[in-house]
Amino acid sequence: xxTKLFSPYxxxxxxxxxxxxxSDFVTRFTFEQDNGxxxxxKPGQFVNLSIxxxxxxxxxxxxxxxxxxxTFEIAVRKIGAVTSALHALEPGAxxxxxxxxxxxFPVMKFVGKDILIVAxxxxxxxxxxxxxxxxxxxxEFGRMILMVGTRDPKERIFVDEIADLAKSGDVxxxxxxxxxxxxxxxxxxxxxxxxxxxxxDPGNTFVAxxxxxxxxRFVIAECRKKGIASEQIFVSLExxxxxxxxxxxxxxINELNTCIDGPVFxxxxxxxxxxxx
Amino acid sequence: xTTYTVYKEQLPGLFEKWxxxxxxxxxxxxxxxxxxxxxxxxxxxxxWDYDVAYNSAKRFVMPPxxxxxxxxxxTCEAKxxxxxxxxxxxGVHPYDVKALNQLDQIMEAGSPDQNYIRRREATVVxxxxxLTVSSxxxxxxxxxxxxxxxxxxxxxxxxxxxxxxxxxxVRGEELLGMNGPLLASTAGDKEGARRAKxxxxxxxxxxxxxxxxxxxxxLLAKCWDSPxxxxxxxxxxxxxxxxxxxxTCYCFDIxxxxxxxxxxxxxxxxxxxxxxxxxxxVAGNHNxxxxxxxxxxxxxxxxxxxxxxxxxELGCVGCGRxxxxxxxxxANPLKVFNELWEETAHEx
Numbered sequence: 001x002x003t004k005l006f007s008p009y010x011x012x013x014x015x016x017x018x019x020x021x022x023s024d025f026v027t028r029f030t031f032e033q034d035n036g037x038x039x040x041x042k043p044g045q046f047v048n049l050s051i052x053x054x055x056x057x058x059x060x061x062x063x064x065x066x067x068x069x070x071t072f073e074i075a076v077r078k079i080g081a082v083t084s085a086l087h088a089l090e091p092g093a094x095x096x097x098x099x100x101x102x103x104x105f106p107v108m109k110f111v112g113k114d115i116l117i118v119a120x121x122x123x124x125x126x127x128x129x130x131x132x133x134x135x136x137x138x139x140e141f142g143r144m145i146l147m148v149g150t151r152d153p154k155e156r157i158f159v160d161e162i163a164d165l166a167k168s169g170d171v172x173x174x175x176x177x178x179x180x181x182x183x184x185x186x187x188x189x190x191x192x193x194x195x196x197x198x199x200x201d202p203g204n205t206f207v208a209x210x211x212x213x214x215x216x217r218f219v220i221a222e223c224r225k226k227g228i229a230s231e232q233i234f235v236s237l238e239x240x241x242x243x244x245x246x247x248x249x250x251x252x253i254n255e256l257n258t259c260i261d262g263p264v265f266x267x268x269x270x271x272x273x274x275x276x277x
Numbered sequence: 278x279t280t281y282t283v284y285k286e287q288l289p290g291l292f293e294k295w296x297x298x299x300x301x302x303x304x305x306x307x308x309x310x311x312x313x314x315x316x317x318x319x320x321x322x323x324x325w326d327y328d329v330a331y332n333s334a335k336r337f338v339m340p341p342x343x344x345x346x347x348x349x350x351x352t353c354e355a356k357x358x359x360x361x362x363x364x365x366x367x368g369v370h371p372y373d374v375k376a377l378n379q380l381d382q383i384m385e386a387g388s389p390d391q392n393y394i395r396r397r398e399a400t401v402v403x404x405x406x407x408l409t410v411s412s413x414x415x416x417x418x419x420x421x422x423x424x425x426x427x428x429x430x431x432x433x434x435x436x437x438x439x440x441x442x443x444x445x446x447v448r449g450e451e452l453l454g455m456n457g458p459l460l461a462s463t464a465g466d467k468e469g470a471r472r473a474k475x476x477x478x479x480x481x482x483x484x485x486x487x488x489x490x491x492x493x494x495x496l497l498a499k500c501w502d503s504p505x506x507x508x509x510x511x512x513x514x515x516x517x518x519x520x521x522x523x524x525t526c527y528c529f530d531i532x533x534x535x536x537x538x539x540x541x542x543x544x545x546x547x548x549x550x551x552x553x554x555x556x557x558x559v560a561g562n563h564n565x566x567x568x569x570x571x572x573x574x575x576x577x578x579x580x581x582x583x584x585x586x587x588x589x590e591l592g593c594v595g596c597g598r599x600x601x602x603x604x605x606x607x608a609n610p611l612k613v614f615n616e617l618w619e620e621t622a623h624e625x
Contacts, residue, residue, distance in 0.1 A: 007357030008388045009345040009531075009544070052348040052355070053535040053542055057560070080560035094353035213563060240559045242531045245388040249528030249551060252575070255583035260387060274501055275565070275575075 008245055011050045011096025016089055017071060022157040026122070027087055028062065028075045031095070039072040041065055042104030043130035044236055044264040048244045049074070049082070050096035051089075057082040058241045058259075060126035060210075061100060064133035075125040075157065101244045103264045105130045105234055110206050114142040116198070118219050120149045120191050120211020124158060126236055126263075127210050135170055144171045145198055149191030149211070152179040174198060191215060195222040202227035210236045216277045220267060233267035237276065278443055279450065280462040280470075285438040287456060292317055294455045295365055299401060302337070304330060304368040314366060323368070325434060328411035329596055333524030334373045335380060337366055338396045339548075345392060345531070346544045358543070361395040365452075368405040372414075372421040372594040374428050376524035377402065381427070382588045383527065392546075401448060406433040406473055410480045413597030415611045417481035419490045421594040423474070435469035487615050490591050493581040499624065500617045501574070509613070510573035512605040513552065519576070519599035519608040520550030525584070525592050528556075551576055577613055 018030035033039060039047075041061050050056040057080070063073035078087045089095070107130070115134065119127045134141050146165065150156045156177070166173035174194045176187035187194065191211065207223055209216065216235055223233055239251035239258040251258035254273040256265075270276040295301050301317040304324045312327035314334070344358040369377075377397070384393040404424065416422055424431075429449030433441045441462045444450045453459060462470075488496070520526045530549040535542035549556060552572050557565040566572045584592030599608035 005357065005359070005391070007346065007359070007391055009392075010355050010357050011346075013353040050348075050355075050544075052350045052353065052544075053533065053539055055533060056531060056544075077561075083560065096348070096353060096355055213565075238559060238563075239565060240557050242529070245390070246386075247384065247388075247390060247527075247529075248531070248546075249549070250530075250557065252579075252583075254578070255586055275571075 008098070009243075011048070011056070011098045013094045014097050016091050016093045016095065019089070019091060022075060023155055025079070025155075026075055026077045026157050028073055029086065029089075030063075030071050030073050031097075033070045033072075034094070036070055038066050038068060038070055039100060041072070041100035041129075043107060043133045044104040044126060045100040045102050045129075046126075046263060047072075047074070047097045047099035048101065048241070049086070050098075051082055051085045052096065054085040055082050056096075056098075056242075058101075058244065060129070060236070060263075062125045062128045064129050064131075064136065075122075077122060098244060102259055103262055105208055105236075105264050106266075107133060110134065111140050112142065114145070114201060114205040116145045116147070116200065116205055116207045116223075118147045118191065118207060118209035118211070120209075120215040120219075121151065121155070122157070123210030123212075123215075123236075124148060124162075125210075127208060128158070130208055131171070138170055142204065145200075146171050146173045147191060147194045147198070148173070148175045149194065149215075150175075150177050153177050153181050153184045172198075190218070192218045192222050195219070195226065200226055200228070202229075205232065207233045208236075209233070213238070213277075220277070230268040230271055231266060235265055235267060235270075235277070236263045237265060237270075238263070278445075280441050280443045280467060281453060281459040282435075282462045282466045283432075283440045283442050283453070283460075285440075289319075290456045291453070292367075293319075295452060298363065300362055300364040302364065302366050304405070307331075314368065317367070325405075326408045327368075328407070328409045329370070329414060329598060330373075331522070331598070331601075333522065333596065333598065334366055334369050334377055334402075335524050335527065337364060337400055338377065338380065339384075339393055339527060339529075341548045342545055343392060343547075344543045344545045347541065348533075348544060349541050350535070351540055355544075357391075359392060359395050361399040363399050365401040365403060367403045368432070369402055369428075370407050370596075371404055371424045372416040372596050373524050374402055374404050374424045375421040375590075375594045376596075378424065378427040379525050379584070379588065379590060379592070379594075380527055383584075386587075401452065402428045403449070404428045404431045404445075406431070406470075407477050407481075408434060408473075410477065410483075411597050411601075413484070413600035413609075414481065414595055415484040415486065415597065416595030417478055418485035419591050419593060419595040421591075422478055422481060433470040433473050435466055435473055439466070439469075441466050441470040484597075484611060486611065486618075488618050493591055493614060494585045496614065496617055496621065497578055497582040499621050503617060503620060505613065505616055505620065506570050506574040509607040510568075510570040512607045513569040513573055514605055515552055515554050515569055515572070516604065517550030517553045518602040518604065520552055521548060522598035522602045524594060524596055524598070525580070526550070551579070573607075577610065580610060581614060
């Protein structure tokens with residue numbers, strides 16, 4: 001008889017410490033681990049968050065890895081049952097988490113290289129964990145270029161943060177919106193229109209991109225046009241997830257399990273999979 | 278491996294003893310043409326000649342609804358639930374054991390699923406060599422006509438009232454010996470078992486793949502864009518019946534239910550099906566497999582390629598349950614694989 005009583009399905013409690021609205025529908029949530037330990041995640045990983053009585057759903061971790069700090073952040077759009085319940089919580093409330101799960105951006109590979117970060121819509125949320133991790137070690141990387149595309153100005157998130165990044169000079173920021181309103185003075189068009197605007201050193205540039213499903217093939221095509229090789233392109237893909245352990249079958253991309261083989265994939269590893277992009 | 282000869286008259290006594298220690302399930306006829314494993318009771322007639330149980334054995338190790346954790350909303354604490362009843366599955370056919378062995382590999386890989394493992398360990402599997410073959414079955418041609426492990430006892434009927442019983446585990450041997458000393462099989466009895474197997478295999482080979490089953494992943498790799506997927510899937514009702522009856526389908530959803538005070542509750546897994554419309558749909562209503570064609574193809578790729586690439590076995594054991602369950606008449610791995618083979622035959 002196997003007497004091991006460990007169940008990977010049991011979440012552990014974390015406490016909501018801060019809640020910051022980012023747009024009409026998106027809010028940043030800062031949690032503290034009740035076990036007093038740092039989350040110990042890698043950039044690009046996710047947690048399965050439980051609101052008991054409502055359900056469990058996967059969320060990308062938005063904060064960079066922290067060595068001693070026991071907090072971590074996610075940013076969430078209010079769109080379904082779990083996300084609505086999450087938005088109703090106030091600081092002090094507890095939720096359950098499992099994880100961190102999944103693959104991460106290979107930061108060590110990026111050392112000494114330029115990085116192009118392409119964030120479509122909510123894609124900036126998981127990419128933040130990479131961006132701020134690299135910024136903490138800014139000297140170890142080459143140029144850092146951030147491209148942000150949003151549907152319309154009202155839906156932009158982390159607006160001040162991105163403006164500060166641009167001002168700091170550490171990151172070259174290019175931003176666009178698909179549908180401008182009277183307040184918008186910047187670029188107009190889908191995110192792919194930003195790529196021709198940037199001077200890149202294709203042999204020395206890694207790309208990290210996250211966005212809506214439709215975005216990938218177009219941005220990848222633009223990157224290839226620039227001469228960036230498949231093995232320098234990293235994407236994080238969204239799929240429906242339930243177990244986070246590679247068992248329940250929901251997140252499959254052909255034979256890959258997005259929850260354990262992904263969510264971060266090198267483009268060469270998924271190029272041949274018809275269901276990936 | 279040790280083999281004993283057991284006579285029919287010994288069975289009621291053994292069943293009596295076993296049923297005191299275990300929940301004992303045996304094959305029985307429910308109505309004409311429908312069989313299933315049912316709880317044993319005295320004088321129940323055992324359907325020795327059943328062709329296929331309409332439910333597969335997976336429900337005993339991975340029930341349709343299974344609690345995983347209990348939670349308390351007030352404290353935000355959760356505790357694991359491990360429910361593993363001691364049970365004997367008497368009379369499971371080899372192809373269903375093959376399916377169980379496959380589930381073992383998948384549930385034990387990576388992060389081991391203790392809920393499954395504990396249930397499986399508490400389950401005694403007694404195989405029974407089939408006497409008849411369902412008209413939709415093709416297990417003899419997909420490498421599922423026998424199993425070498427994953428069972429406790431392997432029963433073969435060698436005469437009107439006699440069986441050989443091959444021992445697969447110490448636990449099995451102890452259960453068999455509960456009513457006194459056992460009789461080792463003679464060479465003649467073993468020969469009888471060999472012939473019984475040959476007889477059923479001859480019947481089972483009538484429905485067969487037209488190629489070696491090991492070729493299936495290579496075959497599918499060429500068939501992603503085959504017109505067959507659309508031809509069949511346009512009839513698909515997306516009901517998930519094929520998933521439910523399949524002995525190797527194990528995909529599950531996770532759901533929860535709170536008490537009426539919304540204070541405590543249970544989170545459970547429930548069988549899910551990749552043929553259902555919402556299986557790959559995320560919040561915001563983006564569906565990663567929106568068309569029946571995408572889902573239909575995915576299921577056959579899982580059976581014929583993805584599982585194979587993981588564990589080296591076909592994810593279909595040829596039981597033919599999906600063929601019978603499909604109301605649209607489109608679920609048929611044998612037909613699908615054979616037609617794809619024909620389509621691509623000129624490429625070899």
